[in-house]
Amino acid sequence: MQESIDPTRLGANRTGMQMSPMHGKEMLEGMDTTAPEADGQALAEARLDAIREAGVLGTVPAPATLKGVAKSGAAMLSGDRLQVFVDKLSERLAFERGGTRLYDGVLAKFEAHPGELDEVALEDVRDIRDEEASHALMIQECIFALGCDPTAQTPSADLVGVETMGLIQAVSDPRTTLAQTLHAALAAELADHAGWETLILLAESIGQDDMAARFREALQRENEHVQKVRSWHNALTLETSELM
Amino acid sequence: MTLALFEDRGTPLDQQRFTWRELAGKPISKLDDDAFTRVRVILMNGLENEALRFSHAAARFNGELRLPLAEVRRVEQHQATMVNWLLGADHSPLETTIGYEQVAIEVTAALAQQEPDPYLAQVYRFGLLEDFDHMYRYSALLDRLEGKDSNNILQSYTDVLPGRPTVVEHRAPEHDLRRPFDRTTAEPLTKLNALTLTAAEHQTHDYYMNIGPLFADPIARQLYAEIASIEEQHVTQYESLLDPSQSLLENWLLHEAMEVYSYYSCTQQEPNPRIKAIWERMLDYELGHLHTAAELFKKHERRDPQEIVGASLPEPIPFQSQREFVRETLANEVDLRPSGADFVGMEQEPQASIDYRNYMNSQGSPSETVAAGYHWRPGTELSRKVVNL
Numbered sequence: 001m002q003e004s005i006d007p008t009r010l011g012a013n014r015t016g017m018q019m020s021p022m023h024g025k026e027m028l029e030g031m032d033t034t035a036p037e038a039d040g041q042a043l044a045e046a047r048l049d050a051i052r053e054a055g056v057l058g059t060v061p062a063p064a065t066l067k068g069v070a071k072s073g074a075a076m077l078s079g080d081r082l083q084v085f086v087d088k089l090s091e092r093l094a095f096e097r098g099g100t101r102l103y104d105g106v107l108a109k110f111e112a113h114p115g116e117l118d119e120v121a122l123e124d125v126r127d128i129r130d131e132e133a134s135h136a137l138m139i140q141e142c143i144f145a146l147g148c149d150p151t152a153q154t155p156s157a158d159l160v161g162v163e164t165m166g167l168i169q170a171v172s173d174p175r176t177t178l179a180q181t182l183h184a185a186l187a188a189e190l191a192d193h194a195g196w197e198t199l200i201l202l203a204e205s206i207g208q209d210d211m212a213a214r215f216r217e218a219l220q221r222e223n224e225h226v227q228k229v230r231s232w233h234n235a236l237t238l239e240t241s242e243l244m
Numbered sequence: 245m246t247l248a249l250f251e252d253r254g255t256p257l258d259q260q261r262f263t264w265r266e267l268a269g270k271p272i273s274k275l276d277d278d279a280f281t282r283v284r285v286i287l288m289n290g291l292e293n294e295a296l297r298f299s300h301a302a303a304r305f306n307g308e309l310r311l312p313l314a315e316v317r318r319v320e321q322h323q324a325t326m327v328n329w330l331l332g333a334d335h336s337p338l339e340t341t342i343g344y345e346q347v348a349i350e351v352t353a354a355l356a357q358q359e360p361d362p363y364l365a366q367v368y369r370f371g372l373l374e375d376f377d378h379m380y381r382y383s384a385l386l387d388r389l390e391g392k393d394s395n396n397i398l399q400s401y402t403d404v405l406p407g408r409p410t411v412v413e414h415r416a417p418e419h420d421l422r423r424p425f426d427r428t429t430a431e432p433l434t435k436l437n438a439l440t441l442t443a444a445e446h447q448t449h450d451y452y453m454n455i456g457p458l459f460a461d462p463i464a465r466q467l468y469a470e471i472a473s474i475e476e477q478h479v480t481q482y483e484s485l486l487d488p489s490q491s492l493l494e495n496w497l498l499h500e501a502m503e504v505y506s507y508y509s510c511t512q513q514e515p516n517p518r519i520k521a522i523w524e525r526m527l528d529y530e531l532g533h534l535h536t537a538a539e540l541f542k543k544h545e546r547r548d549p550q551e552i553v554g555a556s557l558p559e560p561i562p563f564q565s566q567r568e569f570v571r572e573t574l575a576n577e578v579d580l581r582p583s584g585a586d587f588v589g590m591e592q593e594p595q596a597s598i599d600y601r602n603y604m605n606s607q608g609s610p611s612e613t614v615a616a617g618y619h620w621r622p623g624t625e626l627s628r629k630v631v632n633l
Contacts, residue, residue, distance in 0.1 A: 013276055
């Protein structure tokens with residue numbers, strides 16, 4: 001079994017040029033050093049053209065029940081404010097669901113490396129995992145209360161899926177240590193924290209005060225998640241550096 | 245000393261078994277394993293996929309052979325899986341692409357030097373300079389999209405420099421076809437080399453076709469579309485070297501011999517003992533397949549299989565940096581262009597190819613755009629100061 005707290009052990013890493021002194025020297029000899037450095041302007045211009053011509057990821061679905069919209073007071077919202085709110089609610093729902101699965105992966109690493117962090121930490125991870133799941137349910141209720149469809153994948157919900165693909169890869173790879181896994185979880189928690197802050201601002205700006213209050217509670221819990229995950233990650237990383 | 249093909253019967257077909265867990269075993273380390281271990285993994289996956297492709301095509305043309313083809317194909321499928329799953333998930337699709345082009349460069353260069361037929365050797369040198377340019381274009385993309393140095397994958401074995409510019413590699417189909425070897429006079433090594441490069445290029449084509457749409461960046465999507473098109477031309481080119489009068493069973497025999505030869509080459513040079521054990525197991529399995537095909541060949545064609553594949557294998561394919569050969573070829577042959585099955589100077593290139601690519605490139609050239617002014621530097625073009633070695 002891997003030594004999880006020693007993710008940075010010395011070994012035969014071959015990626016750097018210093019590991020290939022002869023071949024590396026030949027690479028450098030073959031380099032065109034007389035040429036001016038490039039600025040990538042052609043690439044930048046092509047990207048700009050593509051952005052101008054591109055469509056969008058997709059749309060936010062229209063509410064299915066006007067009754068629900070009226071009941072929630074959302075009908076009073078002007079312009080596109082309801083759809084922005086629903087899009088960001090769906091984003092948080094997707095993120096919290098994904099976060100729950102991310103913590104399933106973190107738990108597996110905890111269980112694979114007993115003793116690296118204490119039993120209290122293990123319990124805390126289970127709690128965090130369950131809180132992510134309960135936050136997802138709460139958001140589902142909010143979307144439903146607005147007369148909208150919590151099963152729809154809106155553009156922002158789609159995009160957090162893209163954004164977090166690397167985090168899921170990092171956590172689910174059996175070769176990554178507990179410390180490396182927690183680093184990915186910390187990145188997720190920091191993004192999650194910012195997501196809740198935006199959602200609270202949005203809810204307040206459209207007069208959804210009850211929802212804003214529920215989101216503030218969630219943010220409080222997420223603050224604790226950030227602190228805990230950061231402290232575990234730092235503890236394991238510092239322990240590693242002491243071992244080296 | 246090389247392997248005697250018909251003395252060792254390998255693992256009997258009915259004992260060639262796998263579990264799912266074996267198929268998805270531990271991957272190689274992107275960071276710690278030698279780049280040529282990855283080269284071997286990618287090459288052998290290509291050969292296994294060619295085995296599957298050929299076997300399916302063969303089954304469509306011969307009812308009697310369908311059962312033995314299906315039996316061997318089941319094992320080839322799982323060999324392909326076991327080998328391909330050795331690539332770790334920390335390779336981004338673009339990093340794996342760098343690995344594919346390293347295979348195309350280093351293996352093509354190695355085969356070009358061992359090829360006994362001067363015409364086929366010329367064809368390989370021609371293709372080599374095109375894949376060499378692809379490496380440069382993809383390295384620019386890796387640097388400018390992901391901020392990564394392709395040399396982390398290449399481990400300094402392979403240069404990152406322009407070759408025959410990808411923008412001029414596009415040509416009319418009639419100028420992609422080459423003259424086939426003559427099955428009655430060609431040496432077994434000639435047949436094995438042609439089949440190996442056909443296999444390698446075909447999987448590269450398929451890989452680019454699969455992963456191209458995974459990219460969000462518009463120029464990356466275009467670049468994969470462009471280079472996949474060249475890989476299709478390369479498959480057409482290498483495939484046209486195969487004598488079309490070879491019988492189905494003769495072809496099958498050659499496919500198995502090619503796999504035996506390549507796995508044998510892997511076993512001789514693999515430094516990672518865990519991976520070496522996999523190559524040895526695969527070699528034994530392929531010897532079993534070769535004997536299955538050889539028995540069928542004897543039964544149906546009443547000929548000696550050794551007439552086709554020889555009695556023993558040639559010297560192993562050298563898996564090592566071919567830098568000097570590549571540089572020399574680049575200096576001497578970068579301006580060659582195909583005219584029918586021959587190679588001519590760029591000023592004699594047929595108009596049909598020029599017309600074809602002028603239209604393809606008329607709304608911009610992704611390979612030119614992505615690498616405009618690109619110069620590989622240790623640690624990416626962002627690090628202007630050369631590292632102190």
